[in-house]
Amino acid sequence: MTDAESIDTAPTFSNADVDWDKFDSEIYFDNNYRELHHEDAQIIGVVADFFQRVAPGQWRPRAIDVGTGANLYPAMTMLPLASEIVLYERAFSNRAWLIEQLHSPAASWARFWLEIQGRRPEYRRISDPMDVLSRTAKVVKGDLFALEPGQYDMGTMFFVAESITSREDEFRRAIRRFVASLVPRAPFAAAFMRESSGYRVGDREFPACSVDEGDVGRCLADVAYIEEMQTVESHDLRDGYDGMIVVCGQRK
16 A cells, blocks of 8 residues: 555544543643653743733733643743633543642642743742632633634643644634634744644543644634744654644734
């Protein structure tokens, strides 16, 4: 069988084909966020610098982190700027995990905060970030594809659009739904696994859409001003990907 035939006959999985309520949040957290990896430290630097640069001293009433899963650091990058942060999550298992983390956070988030805080004045004024997050954030059940337009003043979406489907049309629609949920000129940050072929959490396999910088840029071109895009070298966290992509910008 040729490579072309393999591609033509490869099964595709849409977001609706997956039982997301069975996602094992604890295993995913243990594999990815029980400690701070250098890839996330690099992404944090890009995002925190961007948010501090574009919105110093500006208070944004509503923020959203789309598809939070078992990852609190995207929401934490918005702490100095948002009076409310919606942790928008479809999976029941992830929502239950998030509620527990807001009440009793894992010790590793302190290390993530030190990286986020750095020498950035906007972040250094927060002395107890997990307390601020517990009072600021609320966990909301929601489907990415059902996001309403023009609702939020800033946003993040990390490792979601390319990790919930193997269909390119759904990947593109996910990005555009996220950006459309923001008000015009709202700052945002998004991150993607580069050329992902799928991933395993516990004993379950999950789909992915293989994308690169060109795919991300073309998808955002009509809806956002891209201010920064970086590729993060990474090969060791799991099999089946070739680095990460982080992009920061504003909704058109």
